[in-house]
Each structure stands twice: as C-alpha cells, then as structure tokens.
Amino acid sequence: MAKRAVSSGTPRTASAKSGTSRLSRLASFFKALGPGIVTGAADDDPSGIATYSQVGAQFGFTMLWTMLLTYPLMAGIQEISAWIGRVTGVGLAGNIRRHYAPLVVNTLVAFLLIANVINLGADIGAMGSALQLIAGGPALLYSIVFGVISVIAAIVFPYKQYAQYLKWTTLVLFVYAGTALIVHIPLKLVLLGTFIPSLSFSNSYLIALTAVFGTTISPYLFFWQASVEVAEQKSAPREKPLKDAPHQAPAQLERMRSGTYLGMALSNIIAFFIILDTAAVLHARGITNIQTSAQAAEALRPLAGELAFLLFSIGIIGTGLIAIPVLAGSSAYALAEALKLPIGLERKLQRAKGFYAILAVATLIGVALNFTAINPIKALFWSAVINGLAAVPIMIVMMLMTTNKKITGQVRLPTLQKVIGWIATGVMFAVAAGMIATLI
Template identity: 55%
Template sequence: MSQSPPSMLRRLGPGLITGAADDDPSGIATYSQVGAQFGYGLAWTMLFSLPFMIIIQEISGRIGCVTGRGISDNLRRHYSPWLARSVVLLLLVANTINLGADLGAMGAALRLLLGGSARLYTVGFGILCVVAEIFITYAVYAGLLKWLTVSLFAYVAVVFTVHVPWRRALFATVVPNLVLDADHAMALVAVLGTTISPYLFFWQSALEVEDRLRRGTPPLCVTPGIATPQFKRIRTDTVVGMGVSNLIAIFIIFATSATLNASGVTDIQTSSQAANALRPIAGEFTFAVFATGIIGTGLLAVPVLAGSSAYALSEAFKWRHGLDRRLLQAKSFYATIAVSTMVGVGLNFTRLDPVKALYWSAVVNGVLAAPVMTVIMLIAGNGRIMGRLTLSLPMLIGGWLATAVMLVASIGFFIL
C-alpha cells in the first residue's frame, strides 16, 4: 500500500530539512543570477553537484548516528582542540554573514509584497526565529521545519506560469556545456559554494544525535547490529533532501532563464531584486509566488544556520546543548542562537553591502569546505572512532572525490 504524503514526510528528518535549508534566500540569489546571466547554460551544474552533496551529507549523518556525537565534538575529542575551535570560528563568521543576508532578503521580500519598512520586517523575522528555536520543543519544531519545505515548491509553480522551452532546458540540464572563461568559472564556484556548505554538515550530524537522544536509543557504535536499516534510513532521507534541494534550484534557473534572461535582464544581485524584476515581465502572480518563496525558505534556513553555529560552538567548548533542552538547561547554546541571529539582523543596519557580504561568506565557506570535508572523511574512516562501522570503499572513494572537487573549486575561486 502506498504511503500518504504526510506519512512519508514523517519518515524523513535531518536530511530533508538540511537539503531544503540549502535553498536559502542567498542561494536563490545565486541561482537567479546564474539563470539571468547564462540562461539554461549552467543548469547542468545542479546534476553535477548532486552526488557530491549526497555523499558528504550522508557521511555527516552517519558520523552523528554511529558516534552519538556531532562533528565538532568528534574533532575536539580525537584531534587537536585548536583545530576544532579554528573550524568553528570560521563557521561562525560565515554563518553570521549568511544569516544577515538571508534575514535582509526576507525583509526586502515582505516589503515588496506589503510595503512598509524592510528593516523593521528584518528585525521581526530575526525575533520570530529566535523565539521559535528557544521556546518550541524540538519534536514540534522539527515538524514545523519539515512542513516549511513545502514553500520550496513555490518555484515549481513559477516555472509553470511562464513559457519554458522544455527541450532546450532539459538538454542543458543533462548535457554539460563547458565554457572556459572567468565568468562561467566564477559562476561554477558560486554554485558549488552555495550547494555544498559546511554549516549543512554540522547541522545534519547534530540532528542525527538529537533524534537518537530524543528516542533514547544508543549510538550505533554500541549497537552495530542494527546499523544496516539505520544507514538505509539516512541514505533515503539524504537522497530525498538533496534531490529536492537541487530540483528546486533547477526550477529557479529555468524560471529566471525563461523570463529575465529572455528579456535581457542579466544582472541580478539579490533574491528580492530577482522577484521584483519578474513583476513587469511575468506578471503579479509570478512575482508574488517568487517573493513568498523567499520568505518561506528563509524561515527554514535561518534556524538551520543559527542552530549549526550553536551546535558546533557548544560541542567545541563542552557546553550542554540541544534543541530538546529547556532554556535554563542549555543557556550558552541558546545564547549562541540568539546572538548570532541578532548580529545577522544588525548587519542590515550597517553600510555593509549585502552582495559583498555574501561574496566574503562564499570565500569563508570556500576556505572551510575542503578542510572540513577532509576531517569528516578522516573521522568516518577511523576505526577508533567509528568502530566496525567505518566507510565502505565506494563511500570512501565518493567522499574523497567530493572533497577534491571542493578543493579545486576553492583554489579556482582565489585564482579568479
């Protein structure tokens, strides 16, 4: 008997939330720019990046499930403490800048829909996200985040309101069109940096730990006999989450290619600018759906960004942490969530250019991704840490290949 959508949604967890959070407002800006500037020419990058996303996120989830500890905690316990703290510091910087950009985009999108002050809306969204993460229990909050993933399908609706040359679009998606110039190379780096981001590794690993603690089940290193069905669950969850993430990204590229690029609009710097540019080209409905999607994806992504910072910092300094704990039981953990979110809000009241902020966030993520992926691979292949549940040879090859791709991309970023 087939399962109903709500039943299937309940079976999915950290992987779905992580994948959906990858399409945050800053990611939407990147995909919109790629579609506006190059048309359908770079749609293939989403299929190219998908297996690398899946493998590294699945390995991150396995680390949490097997060891009962997050990535930062494993770093601190089995490697030099300064390495864990250095990685966490870079993660905090990148996440906070990304938080500011996402919150600002949400405020700008709501101003486009309702009028009023974008900065006031930004403050309101920041407070809403902090209050929800602190005062709603984890089980309820995780359910809310899963239902927020439905907001991503606003971009599917957008595509079906405009004329897309489907044969051309699908051909560009499955057949790579490699153009060796600086603009295309920079766009490729931007796409990889947006889709394979370190905060997602920390979040998925931490949520696997959170889920096991909530159910009261020991880590798999203690009960390796039940590893096979658990690994199958993690893989299914991750494949669905990352698949949805990249499918939505392809639809955003299609939508902006069919409208903005086709109309000669090739320079999009923010997601709200992309939404506003759609208004005279594709009509009020398409504009409103696109703008509403920005807000929905932001409400999903902001807690993930702040939460991944809090988990990483708490694990590095051995603070009590977890979204299942009450405020007074994990004060430093929740303080990190509140402070990082409100600093992100504060960035919107400075002279900091949001586009430049995202650029430097990408630089930090580019610097951070390959080293963090290297450490993840070392942890997952270490028998002292993973016991009998170290990675299989195919997963080792896939994980190291994904790491090499991100290393080359980050080197290319600096060269360009």
C-alpha cells in the first residue's frame, strides 16, 4: 500500500511542478512585454465596446472586415509613435513643443484633451452602469468610486508595479471570446463579412466607419505609448535614446515591436468578437438600436442567457480599469510636456505635482460629466467619432516628425513603416472627410 501511495503521488507532484512552471513562464512572458500590450488592451475601452456593439447590432456581420483592414494600419502607426519615443527619449507633445510653433502643439493637445475627457466620462459612466446591472445600487456612486480608485492607484503605485498590474488585467478581454462560444454563430455569414468588404456611402454607415477607425486608431494611444516607452527606456539602467545610442536599436526596437503588434492583435481580435457577439444575438433578432455598452449587455441577457450577459458586463468594467489610467495618463503626459512640467508615472507625487494634478483633474471632470445634462453614456459612440477626426492632424505631424533630422538624428524609420504610416493617415483622412461630406 505504501508503495502504491508513493507511486500515485509522484505524478501529482510532477503535475503540480509542471503547472507552476507554466505559470512562471507566463509571468516571465508578461513581464518581458513592452507597453504595447497595455496600449492594445486600452483600445478596447467601454467606448470601443459601445462602438463595436452598435456596429454589430446595426449592420450585423457586414463590418467584420474592418478588423482585418485596421490591424496593420493601427499596429503600424502605434509602432511609429513608440519609435518616436524610443529614438528621441521624449514624448510626442514634448517633441512637438520643441520643434514646431506653439499653435501646433496647443491645437493638437487641445484636440486630445477634449476627446480624452469626453472619453473618460463615457467610460467611467459605462463602468458604473455595468456594475449596477450586475449588483444593483447607484450607478453614479460606482462611477465616483471607479474614478477615485484609478487616480489613487496611478499616484500611489510605482510605475513598474502599476505597469505589471495593467498587463495582467488585459486577460479580462478574453471574456468576449468566451461569450462567442455560448451564442449561435452562422459561419457562412461571418466568413463573408470578414473577407468581403460591404461598403455604403450612407451617412449612418460612414459615421459608424469613422467611429470604428476612431476607436481603433485613437490619438490618446499615440501620446500614451510614446511617453511610456520613454519611461521604460529611462527605467532600464543602460538604455539611452536611440539617436544618441543607435547601436542599441536592434534590442530596444525588437522588444517594442513585439509588444506593440501583439497588443494591437489582441485589441482587434477582441473587437472582432464583440461585433460578432452583438451581430449574432441582437441584429439577428431585429435589435439594431444600441446606444451604450451597458445597454448591449442588458439586451444580451434575455436572448443569450445570464452567462453571456455577465461576461459582457464584467468585460466593460475590466476594460475600463485598463483604459481610465491610459486616457488620464496620456492627457497628463501631453499637457505637462507642452507646459514643460516634470512628468512620469515613475515619479513621486512631490516631484511631479502638476503632472498628477492634470491626471486627477481630467479623471474627475470625466466623473463630473455624469452629473450634468450632457449624458456621457450616450457620448460613448460620439467620442469614438471625435477621436477619428482628431487623429488625422496628429498622425500627419507624427509622420512629418519621423523625417525631421533635428528630431531623429541619424536614425531612420524603415521605408515599409513609413509607407504603412502614410497609408494609415490617408485612410483616416478619407473616412473622416467622407463622413463630413455626408453631413454637409
């Protein structure tokens, strides 16, 4: 009996060690990833969820193709923003302030702040509404709590610890893939919608298209990633701005590139599933008018079951917890750099009071929007449209920066990346221009 006990225990011990080893490898993998993974996850914020839900409910599977088209464009332009940070050792707003007229930096930062504050208010409100659906109680109180917790976390936790927390929270996005497993998916319609573009020049279609591009290629992500790449660079003892140490480019850029492309892939895969979920459940049953992410979750409940509703709602809260610090942080980085203030989530409060004040004020104004006549929950979709419009001039300036020797020194952006960046800029311009033309 003793021998059998020993032999039966050995596999369990080996299995436990194997499980521990896999967790250890996963932890090491996440630790090695650059800021791009968090940037990608933040792209699927409650505003994005609302946009994708509305697109799925209104147009069914016919706009799934946008996720294939936007991936190389969004990954390419995000890599360029990260590249600017790594090459110069300065964030986007700091570079614009140093090398362009004050009107340029002031205008672009103003665009960013307006879009970000509306986005913050909408995201925080959506999180409060989602928690109300799950637990009952006052949505406005929950919104205040989410906003305050996000500000305190950004101030209290050291940057490295905070960044690791944000990386792990990206796993919550997979609840939308889980939702797809418990609803009926018509495979033929999905394949047609994914690989055969369905185009329309109606006002509603072009607005939706602008919103999709605006929530996948968002200005706040450019400013955030450039600045946190600089922070990561400074936190590494031997790393320097690449224009001063071009020999470090292969090592620095490879890590930056892998995190960026993986993060953007995660973002678009999840967005694909959100459109898929709402198209399969809501559009298929004639429910085409969805205004908010919380409304989409509530509509799923009687049609797809309690589990689908719960997963969708948890995803809204989880993605909001990732997006709020990114939205507020990008605002703080941009405005503080424009004002020549000390910046950085790695700094203590006493050494970056202005930076943290901007972060806190932007977040709290977002919370306050939920108490005004402006309903930030209904602004979710339109915040994506505003991002789409604001992205165009910012992307143009970014692309011009990559060819300015005063900014990049002797380091050159690869030709392929330059082509992808300009194509992304042109596509954003064409979509935004088309929407404006239909409105006029």
